[in-house]
Amino acid sequence: MTLRALAAACGAALLSQLAASPAAFAADAPVHWVTSWATALQPIPQQANLPALYRAPDVAGRTVRQIVYPTLSGDVIRVHVSNAYGKAPLVIQELRLARSAGGAAAQGKGGVAVTFNGKASVVIPPGGELDSDAAKLEIVAGTPYAVSSYMGPEQRLVAWHRVSSQVNYVSLPGNHAGDAMGGAFSQRFTQYAWVTGLSVDVPAGATVAAIGDSITDGMRSSLNENRRWPDALARRLAREGSGSTAIVNLGISGNRLLNDSPCYGDALARRFGRDVLEHPGVKTAIVLIGINDINFSSMPPRAGLDCDSPHTSVTAADLIAGYERVIGEAHRRGVRIFGATLTPASLPPQRESIRLAVNQWIRTSHSYDGVVDFDAALRDPAQPVRLRREYDSGDHIHPSDAGYAAMADAIPIDAVANAPRK
Structure with a gap:
């Protein structure tokens, strides 16, 4: 490998590392991005015989649909995803954002696909965080939106926001991120996971x-x-x-x-x-x-x-x-x-x-x-x-x-x- 190629490869690796680091959340954010909804994560206790209150749902190879209420309107959005407290990579194979149609249902065939560095799937290392690419979607403050994440085949839930006061959903096995109807979302849970922020472009x-x-x-x-x-x-x-x-x-x-x-x-x-x-x-x-x-x-x-x-x-x-x-x-x-x-x-x-x-x-x-x-x-x-x-x-x-x-x-x-x- 030439010196120039080696330098380029090292630079690309560094940029990749920075993109998934917690510090990059603010440093890379343009001044017009404004957080419209957010939540804070906490680790799930990792020990045997947990009380039912602390037992996480099975999300491996399933779609998690979470309902969020942005508080600031806009028509360009990005999603912040966190693997804080993770001990293994966080794998999301597809993520979509749509206006909620009530319960587990979503409008418009699951809404818009959200990408990460131009790709539908993303792998975030333990402890990492990452903003999605910007996407076009009208956000109306005070209106519920469904964030649907099709998770990797070995994904486990090790961190959450435990008291969401909001019913969220886990599907049967498979990719149901684009489902408008909620029939595949057979399990309910009242926590938030992975998605920790939704920003809108409001100068x-x-x-x-x-x-x-x-x-x-x-x-x-x-x-x-x-x-x-x-x-x-x-x-x-x-x-x-x-x-x-x-x-x-x-x-x-x-x-x-x-x-x-x-x-x-x-x-x-x-x-x-x-x-x-x-x-x-x-x-x-x-x-x-x-x-x-x-x-x-x-x-x-x-x-x-x-x-x-x-x-x-x-x-x-x-x-x-x-x-x-x-x-x-x-x-x-x-x-x-x-x-x-x-x-x-x-x-x-x-x-x-x-x-x-x-x-x-x-x-x-x-x-x-x-x-x-x-x-x-x-x-x-x-x-x-x-x-x-x-x-x-x-x-x-x-x-x-x-x-x-x-x-x-x-x-x-x-x-x-x-x-x-x-």
């Missing part, structure tokens, strides 16, 4: 990223109804004329600020860069995190799968130091960051004192660019340690649909939606 657009734990994830909100607080905020933005602003939900149920979990994903302080800052178009972040850090130290250890491990005790000072790290990371990337106060959770006095100290710091330190006072919006005036009855889903921690709507109403929308452009 004047911007994205607000909501990140946190189960209260951002929408735990105990109505299934298939989009009643999480980021959903309600997206509707409010559209209603009040902020049609060029998307809102994406990057909450993970059980997530903590400072500690990783075998079930609930990387600590927010570690995943913030990947899950927020690497998405194109993000100008503002809203952070609600810390109640699990306070609570998990008091959870009893469990034999077998202990999702609450490590049972680490934290102080208000520990949490504040973690918030400051996240704030610094956002500011270094030119992203404005709003801190949300921790909502009432009927905590015993010692843990409640930590929550109150954290909220006092969020409100008064001026470390964040702004404050969203979810605590004030949800607390019972007569018993501030508790949620208002009408905002309580029943477990005294997670809001009801009405509570999530009240959270969206509490956000200072002009400040959040009108962040300076980078």
